[in-house]
Amino acid sequence: MDSQPSGNSLELLFIETDEFYFSIKGNDDSVKYGDLKSLTVLVEGKVYEVDSNKYLCFKEYTNYEIVIERKGKAAIEFYHENPNIRNKVTPTGRGGNILSGIINFKGDIGYSDLYIKINGKIHMKVTIEVLPSKIDYKEDYKAILQDVNEEIYNLAYGFLSRTYLGAEINNKIGNSYTEFYSILNYVYERLMKAIDIVIYNPHHELTKDARVYKYQSLKNISMDTIKWIEKRPHLLENINGKYIPTEALQVTKQVTLDTKENKYLKFMLIKIIEKIDMFIKTYSSSYWNKDSDIIDKLTIMKRGINKRLKTSFLNNVNSDYRNTSISMVFSMANGYKDIYKYYLMLQKGLSINSNIFSLSMKELSLLYEYWCFIKINSLLRKKYKLISSDFITVNREGIFVSLKKGTTSTLKYENPKTKETFKVCYNSIKSTRAIKSGSDNEGSRTVTQKPDNILVLDKQGSENAYEFIFDAKYKIDTSKEYQKKYGGIGPKEEDINTMHRYRDAIVYRNKKTETLNNSVFGAFVLFPYKDEQEYRNHDFYKSIEEVNIGGIPFLPSTTSLMEEFLDNLINESGYSNFERSLDSTGREEYIKEEYFKDRNVLVGALRNKEQLKVNLESKFYHTSCSNVNLAEHNVKFIALAQSKRQFGDEAGIIYYGKVSEIKIMQRNAIKELPSESEDDYYVFQIEEWKKLDKKIEVKGYQVLKVLYTTEFLLNNASVVTDLCIRSKEEYRLWQELKRVNFLTETQIGEKLSNDSSIKGFKSDEIKIEIDNSNIRVEVNNNVKEFTREEFNRKPREVMRRIMKMNC
Numbered sequence: 001m002d003s004q005p006s007g008n009s010l011e012l013l014f015i016e017t018d019e020f021y022f023s024i025k026g027n028d029d030s031v032k033y034g035d036l037k038s039l040t041v042l043v044e045g046k047v048y049e050v051d052s053n054k055y056l057c058f059k060e061y062t063n064y065e066i067v068i069e070r071k072g073k074a075a076i077e078f079y080h081e082n083p084n085i086r087n088k089v090t091p092t093g094r095g096g097n098i099l100s101g102i103i104n105f106k107g108d109i110g111y112s113d114l115y116i117k118i119n120g121k122i123h124m125k126v127t128i129e130v131l132p133s134k135i136d137y138k139e140d141y142k143a144i145l146q147d148v149n150e151e152i153y154n155l156a157y158g159f160l161s162r163t164y165l166g167a168e169i170n171n172k173i174g175n176s177y178t179e180f181y182s183i184l185n186y187v188y189e190r191l192m193k194a195i196d197i198v199i200y201n202p203h204h205e206l207t208k209d210a211r212v213y214k215y216q217s218l219k220n221i222s223m224d225t226i227k228w229i230e231k232r233p234h235l236l237e238n239i240n241g242k243y244i245p246t247e248a249l250q251v252t253k254q255v256t257l258d259t260k261e262n263k264y265l266k267f268m269l270i271k272i273i274e275k276i277d278m279f280i281k282t283y284s285s286s287y288w289n290k291d292s293d294i295i296d297k298l299t300i301m302k303r304g305i306n307k308r309l310k311t312s313f314l315n316n317v318n319s320d321y322r323n324t325s326i327s328m329v330f331s332m333a334n335g336y337k338d339i340y341k342y343y344l345m346l347q348k349g350l351s352i353n354s355n356i357f358s359l360s361m362k363e364l365s366l367l368y369e370y371w372c373f374i375k376i377n378s379l380l381r382k383k384y385k386l387i388s389s390d391f392i393t394v395n396r397e398g399i400f401v402s403l404k405k406g407t408t409s410t411l412k413y414e415n416p417k418t419k420e421t422f423k424v425c426y427n428s429i430k431s432t433r434a435i436k437s438g439s440d441n442e443g444s445r446t447v448t449q450k451p452d453n454i455l456v457l458d459k460q461g462s463e464n465a466y467e468f469i470f471d472a473k474y475k476i477d478t479s480k481e482y483q484k485k486y487g488g489i490g491p492k493e494e495d496i497n498t499m500h501r502y503r504d505a506i507v508y509r510n511k512k513t514e515t516l517n518n519s520v521f522g523a524f525v526l527f528p529y530k531d532e533q534e535y536r537n538h539d540f541y542k543s544i545e546e547v548n549i550g551g552i553p554f555l556p557s558t559t560s561l562m563e564e565f566l567d568n569l570i571n572e573s574g575y576s577n578f579e580r581s582l583d584s585t586g587r588e589e590y591i592k593e594e595y596f597k598d599r600n601v602l603v604g605a606l607r608n609k610e611q612l613k614v615n616l617e618s619k620f621y622h623t624s625c626s627n628v629n630l631a632e633h634n635v636k637f638i639a640l641a642q643s644k645r646q647f648g649d650e651a652g653i654i655y656y657g658k659v660s661e662i663k664i665m666q667r668n669a670i671k672e673l674p675s676e677s678e679d680d681y682y683v684f685q686i687e688e689w690k691k692l693d694k695k696i697e698v699k700g701y702q703v704l705k706v707l708y709t710t711e712f713l714l715n716n717a718s719v720v721t722d723l724c725i726r727s728k729e730e731y732r733l734w735q736e737l738k739r740v741n742f743l744t745e746t747q748i749g750e751k752l753s754n755d756s757s758i759k760g761f762k763s764d765e766i767k768i769e770i771d772n773s774n775i776r777v778e779v780n781n782n783v784k785e786f787t788r789e790e791f792n793r794k795p796r797e798v799m800r801r802i803m804k805m806n807c
Contacts, residue, residue, distance in 0.1 A: 009026060009027060009065065010026060011023050011025050012024045015041060017124060019076070019118050020068055020116065021067075021068070021069045022066075022067075022116060023067045024064055024065070025065040025067070026058075026062065026064045026065070027062075040127040041125075041126050042124065042126075043123065043124045044124075058129065058131065060106065060107050060130055060131070061104065061106060063102050063103070064102070065103075066100060066101055066103060066114075068099040068100070070097050070098075075119050075120070076116065077117040077120070078115070078116060079114075080113070080115065082108070085104075088103050089103065107365050108130060109364050111127055112127070112130055113125055113126070114126040114127075143557070144367060144368065144371045145367070147371060147375060147378075148374055151378050180275060180279060180346060181294070181298070183346055184276075184301065185297075190338065191339065191342045192305075192308075194336075194339045194342070195335070196335075197338075198265065198334075198335035199308060199313070199314075202257050203259055203262060203329050203333060203336065204257050206256075207256045208251055209253075210224070210250070212249055214246070214247050215246060215247060221250075225249050225250060225251065228248065229249075232245075235247060235248075257317060258316070261329045261336065263318055265317075265336065266317050268339065269305055269309055269314070270309075271343075272305060273306060273309075276298050276302045279298060280295055283295065368472055368474040368528065372452065372453065372472040373424070373426045373452065373453050375556075376455075376562070376566070377424055379559060379566060380413055381413075383567070384413040384414065384422075384570070386412070387412045387414050387421065389412070390409060407427060408426065410426070415571070418571075420458055421458050422456060422458060423456050424454070424456075425454045425456065426452065451470075452471045452526075453471070454468070454469055455467070455566070459573065465519075466574065467519050467521060468521060468524070468569060469520055469523040470524050470526050471526065472526045472554075473526065475492050475495060476489055476492070476528065476529055477489065477490060477492045477493070486538060486540060487537050488535060489534075490529070490541075490551055491527040491551035495527070495551075496525060496549065496551065498525075499523035499524060500523070502523045503548075503549065521548060521577060522544070522549065524544065524550055524551060524552050524565075526551075526552055526553075527553060528554070529558065530555060530558050532553055535553050538551075544565075545797070552565060568800065572736070573735045573736055576736070576796045595710060595712035595728075595731075596710055596712070596713070596725060596726050596728065597710075598634075598710055598711075599709055600633065600710065601635075601636070601637040601639055601708065601709045602635045602637070602638050602708060603638075603639045603703055603709060604621055604623050604638060604640060604703070605641050605643065605702075605703045605704060605705055608646050609646060610673070612642065612647075618672050619687075620672075621638045621684045621686065622665075622670055624667075624681055624682075625664065625679075625682055627705045627706045630662070630682075635659060635662070636658065636659055637657065637659060637714070638656065638659060638684050638686060639655070639709075641698075641702065641707070642698075643702050644702060651698045652695045652696055652698050652720070653692065653696035653714075653720060656692060656714060657686035657687060657690060658686065658687045658688070659685065660687045661685040665683050666679070666681070692715070696714075696717050696718065696719065696720055696722070696723070697718065697719050697720065699719045699720070700719075701721050703720060703752060705753075706754055707752065707753070707756070719746060721748050721752065722734065724746065724748050724752070724758055725746070729770075729775075729791050729792060729795075730758045730770060732791075732795050733761060733770075734761060736799045737761050737766065745762045745763065747759045747761060758770060760776075765779060766779050767779075772788075773788055773789075775787070782805055784801070784802075784805065786801075
């Protein structure tokens, strides 16, 4: 029994028995040399060993040829549990003496049995192991499964921590023993720490002990004693001119730990011990094979809880809980609230509406898909606040975790820095805009698209959400031709093409224009590969920056590129998100040069509160003709600037209006605000005064006479100096810096005038100076310079480098 070369392909295995010859042929990648074995051969129940210096390494998605030639006349048959493999090996030739065929295990990973039957009875069984080509079979499979298990319980635990006080307590067995063991195994160490916290700092109460003693036996007198005697004057005797009571009440106070909270605490711990006992009893009497490690582990857990019950103050606490109730101690006190939470978890159980824990190694592709969704959310939860989730629900039956192929799950987050919200959707078959519109025809106008994960970002200043697809593909291409073409191992070409299809096919109907627009700004393949540094040079990684289509390696040991990319998407502005798309929805919102050129808004200063009142009531604004140059500026709007000196806390720009008519009048002709001056004034008649959505604050500088700005800046500025922004580059810098520090100041020079321009920006950490051709950045004495041309070509890249200076 040995492996022999044969023809153009390699004969991996050759077996001869009394009844037939059996061989498996494949390529030379399937043979490795060493002391490992990957198959077992049984002939009529007897084990045969293969050559010990060869390791037959069967791979997924690889063709193998099976040839079986019978020696006699007995009926010969090939069998495999998978009909797609079984039916591939069929009789060939006229005599029917040979069975042959090409088999492929596809993505089925793990052990596989090949049977040869003689006259309908199993004569030989060959057990081989099919290994994955993308991940480390022994390590990464276990790591993925462990990650899934850990994150499922983390999510359930976190959810329950916010909701457990509203749950109803009962002592029915609400979960199976399997669930109980799984949850206990997860929370046990935390439970022990919580019990220890309570033991070192238990809840206590002061109790009063009131007894009547003979006067000579009284040890201390309190107000309770005096009040008691006042009500019983007949007990007083006149002895040597003094009234002394024959007896009196003595009240003593003492600390007790026998409180209702401690009683209920002891009851909970006893119930946990009883359930452990029931588990051990049921498990020990079951007919299946018992695992002594499980029994030993449970015994140690029980012993740990018992020890704390018997060697602490809890030993002297009454365990009768019937007259107790849940108090604020269980919602606020250290240790108590945690024990209560774990008790609820153990009582209510955890139900997982998924096949996630029944998946075998044969279904690694689906397990990888589940893991990608769970791990993405794990990375996000480290930095961002989880607001809501339909992934986890709780009711009186228990805690339910829903993760199932074909079922949409959504988790919503908040960015603590910007207060913007975003969400991650699993298995959503539509664009989120299509979902909001309620149309079944939207999402795709042709074939339904079902990406695995969609990141949906809502950005300040934009009505549109920015959607990015992360699709799990348990495939990589390791061929030499592929590596030469793209610069290394990476995702398959067809999967990259699928990302292009997703971006083009997923659409929504724009309510303003009634046209269909793309809603996806980028799509990326998540694939199993370990070498992140090497992959940085891959064409499909570089393409992410260029066209926002590409691949990102993602495994339990390979998450840094993905985490970095998610942070970039979430923390950059909506404009940077927009720039990732070649041609997507929202173009009408994108910053254009004309937003800063047509300075048709006149911001005028007010002399006092009386002028503001008259201007608003009479719908006009007036200023000296010497202040305004109508030849250069076609004034269409007036905004009123209220100074700090005259308006105090009401300072800023609040009111604006559209100009309906412009007149030139002598100042003394403006009767609403009498004056003896004969100077010429412009009087701007206003259609209607309106309030800005958000007041423009006065900080550092204020409008002395007039200032020209644009309608776009009037509606987007935060501080009055922001109205001086004159280019797209300046606006982009201002937008990005505000996301890092909302208190970013706009620098304009000595004073604010109608020709003021931006000199730079400043916050606590960053100082930026701008001139006609360069942008100079200083962070903690670290200085870098960028050209305006460089910023125009790659604004996101320049901003990323600036932000790294601030890390």
